[in-house]
Amino acid sequence: MSPDFILKGERTMELWDGYNADGTLAGVDIAREDERQGRFPEGLYHLVVDVIVRHVDGTYLAMQRDHNKIGFPGAWEIGAGGSVLKGESAYEGALRELHEETGVIAEKLIHLGKMTVLCDNGVGVHYHVYFCVTDMDKDAITLQQGETIDFKWINSDEILNGEYIPQRSLDFVRRLHSSEYIATERLLLRPIAETDLPTAHRYASDKELTRYMLNLPNDTEEETLKFITDAVAEWNKAQPEYYEYAVTLDGYQIGGVCLYLTEDRKQGELGWVLNPDYHGKGYAFEAAQAMIGLAEHLGLQAVFARCDSRNKPSEALMKRLGLTLESDNGTRFYDKRGETAGELKYSRSLI
Numbered sequence: 001m002s003p004d005f006i007l008k009g010e011r012t013m014e015l016w017d018g019y020n021a022d023g024t025l026a027g028v029d030i031a032r033e034d035e036r037q038g039r040f041p042e043g044l045y046h047l048v049v050d051v052i053v054r055h056v057d058g059t060y061l062a063m064q065r066d067h068n069k070i071g072f073p074g075a076w077e078i079g080a081g082g083s084v085l086k087g088e089s090a091y092e093g094a095l096r097e098l099h100e101e102t103g104v105i106a107e108k109l110i111h112l113g114k115m116t117v118l119c120d121n122g123v124g125v126h127y128h129v130y131f132c133v134t135d136m137d138k139d140a141i142t143l144q145q146g147e148t149i150d151f152k153w154i155n156s157d158e159i160l161n162g163e164y165i166p167q168r169s170l171d172f173v174r175r176l177h178s179s180e181y182i183a184t185e186r187l188l189l190r191p192i193a194e195t196d197l198p199t200a201h202r203y204a205s206d207k208e209l210t211r212y213m214l215n216l217p218n219d220t221e222e223e224t225l226k227f228i229t230d231a232v233a234e235w236n237k238a239q240p241e242y243y244e245y246a247v248t249l250d251g252y253q254i255g256g257v258c259l260y261l262t263e264d265r266k267q268g269e270l271g272w273v274l275n276p277d278y279h280g281k282g283y284a285f286e287a288a289q290a291m292i293g294l295a296e297h298l299g300l301q302a303v304f305a306r307c308d309s310r311n312k313p314s315e316a317l318m319k320r321l322g323l324t325l326e327s328d329n330g331t332r333f334y335d336k337r338g339e340t341a342g343e344l345k346y347s348r349s350l351i
Contacts, residue, residue, distance in 0.1 A: 045124030047084035064150040090128040103142030212308035309342035318346040
């Protein structure tokens with residue numbers, strides 16, 4: 001028998017790992033029955049996962065809960081989800097729950113976020129929300145006996161204007177719908193935040209990495225924090241003049257990507273920077289492609305990018321993105337080191 005279950009009398013009892021409030025393993029097992037009987041260990045938490053499923057055609061999967069479920073019987077739920085079993089990671093539990101409840105076999109899940117909740121009944125939960133894009137036959141969804149009784153595919157407007165659960169998944173659907181969050185094949189792009197300071201400063205202060213970047217490197221964390229707080233303030237405007245995203249892989253920030261609008265809001269300038277540990281894997285291309293998609297979503301007529309004429313990797317990336325050389329006689333000045341250099345400008349029409 002799997003180690004995540006034990007026998008009690010003639011019944012099989014589901015086991016969970018107990019976690020501390022900081023997300024570390026507590027070394028204590030928790031039985032589902034403890035939660036149901038009001039015996040949940042004080043001060044401990046368990047993992048719960050949600051998986052939002054979007055088809056390549058843009059519709060989302062909704063599953064109807066069994067009418068005999070204790071919580072929200074008969075309600076329509078976005079995607080799949082449930083408790084992570086003893087010995088599983090959140091990611092492994094998400095893959096299992098997704099397959100058990102829907103039949104979807106995912107090659108990759110994108111981690112959208114996590115939150116910690118202490119419920120009124122004393123049950124502590126670390127929630128992890130994942131995102132899955134599938135091209136499977138939409139009629140091939142399977143139902144899990146005792147868990148789900150029906151399914152349907154709906155667009156994001158229907159979700160946001162309807163009665164669906166859980167609220168934490170709806171919040172992420174809203175962010176995906178508005179392009180506040182952008183999920184690519186492997187990455188999640190989200191607004192940069194002050195909590196990104198340690199990882200952002202790591203690449204922003206790297207002198208070798210930023211040798212061809214204007215206004216960098218940052219010598220102090222205060223400089224990087226000022227950049228982040230300004231970007232956060234810009235995100236809070238009704239019509240931002242620029243969009244600074246954190247590039248994340250499996251929940252960890254590995255870089256930044258941005259789109260800066262021209263004054264007439266007809267064009268956008270692309271920018272990117274990536275932690276050198278993640279170079280050579282196509283992540284910068286994937287993130288920059290997403291910025292071109294954002295530019296199209298915003299109705300821009302063109303995008304462009306500029307680089308130091310000596311920066312061959314950036315020039316190669318511009319070409320790979322479908323940008324063509326517009327100018328090779330530009331000039332840029334590096335204030336921090338008093339250096340002048342040649343500048344290339346590449347552009348791409350979106351109309």
